[in-house]
Amino acid sequence: MKKILITGGAGFIGSHVVRRFVNKYPEYQIFNLDALTYAGNLENIKDIEDKSNYTFVKGDIVDEVFINKLFAQHNFDGVLHLAAESHVDRSIEDPLAFVKTNVIGTMNLLNAAKNQWKGDFEAKRFYHISTDEVYGSLGAEGLFTETTPYDPNSPYSASKASSDHFVRAYGETYGLPYVLTNCSNNYGSYHFPEKLIPLFINNIINNKPLPVYGDGNYTRDWLFVEDHAIAIDLVFHEGKNHETYNIGGFNEWKNIDLVKLLCEIMDQKLGRDKGTSQNLITYVKDRPGHDLRYAIDASKINKELGWKPSVTFEEGLEKTINWYLSNEEWLQNVTSGSYKEYYEKQYS
Numbered sequence: 001m002k003k004i005l006i007t008g009g010a011g012f013i014g015s016h017v018v019r020r021f022v023n024k025y026p027e028y029q030i031f032n033l034d035a036l037t038y039a040g041n042l043e044n045i046k047d048i049e050d051k052s053n054y055t056f057v058k059g060d061i062v063d064e065v066f067i068n069k070l071f072a073q074h075n076f077d078g079v080l081h082l083a084a085e086s087h088v089d090r091s092i093e094d095p096l097a098f099v100k101t102n103v104i105g106t107m108n109l110l111n112a113a114k115n116q117w118k119g120d121f122e123a124k125r126f127y128h129i130s131t132d133e134v135y136g137s138l139g140a141e142g143l144f145t146e147t148t149p150y151d152p153n154s155p156y157s158a159s160k161a162s163s164d165h166f167v168r169a170y171g172e173t174y175g176l177p178y179v180l181t182n183c184s185n186n187y188g189s190y191h192f193p194e195k196l197i198p199l200f201i202n203n204i205i206n207n208k209p210l211p212v213y214g215d216g217n218y219t220r221d222w223l224f225v226e227d228h229a230i231a232i233d234l235v236f237h238e239g240k241n242h243e244t245y246n247i248g249g250f251n252e253w254k255n256i257d258l259v260k261l262l263c264e265i266m267d268q269k270l271g272r273d274k275g276t277s278q279n280l281i282t283y284v285k286d287r288p289g290h291d292l293r294y295a296i297d298a299s300k301i302n303k304e305l306g307w308k309p310s311v312t313f314e315e316g317l318e319k320t321i322n323w324y325l326s327n328e329e330w331l332q333n334v335t336s337g338s339y340k341e342y343y344e345k346q347y348s
């Protein structure tokens with residue numbers, strides 16, 4: 001029986017990873033550690049909460065004493081670390097919160113793993129799930145590869161870059177067996193409606209303005225979250241120690257083109273006249289330090305581990321939009337904070 005700790009498993013990407021691991025590996029005991037902040041929600045993994053190989057632990061990775069106790073209690077074989085503050089705009093408002101969770105939190109996990117495994121690294125693995133934003137901004141040409149120098153621009157990406165460096169430093173200095181992945185923008189079900197795609201779907205449903213930052217000519221590479229979870233599973237099991245893999249969708253979109261596509265699909269789905277949702281587009285003040293373009297060269301993970309996205313963008317978007325339209329109650333409860341309130345009471 002392998003004991004696996006997944007951090008941030010009530011969040012967007014984390015919930016998809018927890019679901020996959022719990023269902024696919026009944027022989028593993030999966031511990032989901034989550035602080036249940038505004039973006040983490042146990043409703044996201046309700047379908048697996050009663051499985052015998054699943055345990056939820058509420059707690060904050062910033063709390064060193066708590067993390068050390070948890071490791072002492074369970075003797076984990078592997079850690080998949082996804083817990084993070086992830087929203088760039090929030091990091092501009094409150095950078096320190098990002099240092100605490102993303103840097104100190106990661107340090108606490110690294111120390112706990114190092115102290116528990118005490119140099120006996122046989123069949124042990126620390127997996128840090130990170131972002132392509134650590135590489136900074138591209139111009140019109142080029143792709144991020146695993147050897148692109150780090151050049152983070154936002155407090156969020158600086159905190160993730162820092163945590164990546166610490167993971168590698170623990171590998172070099174103490175021999176900690178790690179793998180690291182840097183992924184592009186994800187989309188899919190259970191995505192908190194502060195990020196572009198779920199926010200705009202929610203606003204279209206509610207006839208609210210769609211705030212496009214600047215001129216909308218910023219480019220992101222989009223990957224369906226379930227394909228990211230497949231890649232994470234593969235890297236955790238088959239990735240080479242001390243290696244980094246870039247993960248991306250081979251799917252670049254300018255924000256404004258993506259928003260127009262979303263508007264078109266939503267008009268069809270909601271039975272509204274063509275152009276109704278586009279009228280909601282409102283150009284607003286740009287994000288400070290807004291990175292122009294992210295684009296990933298995912299050929300290493302493709303060649304070495306055989307991964308590539310399994311769904312097209314059209315299929316992924318269709319699934320995503322259908323999910324939000326059939327889960328409006330979830331949308332209302334996460335935006336009003338009532339799930340958070342409910343779970344806070346349960347775990348107080």
Ligand SMILES: Cc1cn([C@H]2C[C@H](O)[C@@H](COP(=O)(O)OP(=O)(O)O[C@H]3O[C@H](CO)[C@@H](O)[C@H](O)[C@H]3O)O2)c(=O)[nH]c1=O
Nearest residue numbers: 086087088131132133184185194195196211212213218255
């Ligand atoms: C929320 C929002 C965003 N935007 C723009 C800013 C970006 O160019 C693009 C996507 O914004 P966001 O959805 O906030 O995602 P972005 O800043 O690219 O970062 C995401 O993708 C990263 C991976 O690249 C992850 O590491 C981050 O955690 C995740 O938040 O849309 C708007 O124009 N209007 C908006 O209201």
